[in-house]
Amino acid sequence: MNHATPDSTLSVIVTGGASGIGAAVCRRVIEAGGYAAILDLNQEAAHTLARELGPRAVAAPGDVLDEAGLRATQERLAALLPAATGLVNCAGIAQVPTAIEDYPVEAWARVVDSHLKGTYTACRVFGSAMAERGRGAVVNVASVLSFRPGPVLAYGPAKAAVVNLTEALAVHWARRGLRVNAIAPGWTDTPFLRPKERQGERDMTPILNATPLGRLMQPREIAEVVFFLLSPAAAVITGATIPCDGGVIAGSGWAPYGGFPQTA
Numbered sequence: 283m284n285h286a287t288p289d290s291t292l293s294v295i296v297t298g299g300a301s302g303i304g305a306a307v308c309r310r311v312i313e314a315g316g317y318a319a320i321l322d323l324n325q326e327a328a329h330t331l332a333r334e335l336g337p338r339a340v341a342a343p344g345d346v347l348d349e350a351g352l353r354a355t356q357e358r359l360a361a362l363l364p365a366a367t368g369l370v371n372c373a374g375i376a377q378v379p380t381a382i383e384d385y386p387v388e389a390w391a392r393v394v395d396s397h398l399k400g401t402y403t404a405c406r407v408f409g410s411a412m413a414e415r416g417r418g419a420v421v422n423v424a425s426v427l428s429f430r431p432g433p434v435l436a437y438g439p440a441k442a443a444v445v446n447l448t449e450a451l452a453v454h455w456a457r458r459g460l461r462v463n464a465i466a467p468g469w470t471d472t473p474f475l476r477p478k479e480r481q482g483e484r485d486m487t488p489i490l491n492a493t494p495l496g497r498l499m500q501p502r503e504i505a506e507v508v509f510f511l512l513s514p515a516a517a518v519i520t521g522a523t524i525p526c527d528g529g530v531i532a533g534s535g536w537a538p539y540g541g542f543p544q545t546a
Contacts, residue, residue: 306505320332367512375392392436427441504526
């Protein structure tokens with residue numbers, strides 16, 4: 283796909299679309315000449331972004347745990363935008379590292395549901411509709427923690443399950459014209475991460491040391507990978523999870539050998 287050519291057939295629903303990676307995806311879709319449905323619990327932020335992006339962007343309620351609510355949103359979007367050709371599942375809540383002894387089941391379930399049940403529900407509502415039309419692409423947001431465990435005992439397992447769900451749905455919908463892929467971002471410069479650094483709640487040094495590129499990922503960079511997976515350029519890719527992590531997964535085995543090679 284020529285990224286400079288407007289694509290008026292591109293119509294993408296983005297859950298968690300009002301900030302971070304989701305907002306960057308919405309911007310990329312609008313820049314390409316497409317339409318973006320910004321679904322988010324934070325309706326004020328969603329409407330602010332929609333106004334910024336212009337008439338081809340629409341804000342809509344986006345509680346991914348509420349199937350009936352998503353179906354109502356689907357009906358509303360049908361009157362406002364062209365039929366969806368893409369779904370990007372960015373919604374989910376973060377988790378701070380917590381020992382199992384200090385982490386109640388209820389708190390664990392909230393995080394797991396936001397990522398796994400939320401992705402499943404959005405795919406059930408919006409993905410099924412695209413499959414019925416015989417055209418489209420889904421991109422789910424997994425994580426480097428899908429493949430490497432860490433001290434986030436809800437977030438990591440939920441993201442690992444998102445990869446499995448992605449693969450299962452890719453096969454389920456493959457012969458109905460719908461591709462399903464995932465991305466596995468590394469640590470990304472989002473509104474969740476930076477405030478914690480400023481508040482002294484997170485030291486960025488270990489994160490940067492664990493990333494071979496030595497920096498955070500930018501939401502726009504992640505959005506470019508998502509945009510590729512939505513595009514006809516990725517027509518033969520389905521059931522894949524693409525790391526966009528600055529080398530975190532590849533570099534995880536280097537620590538016992540003294541860390542990453544340094545420049546001279």
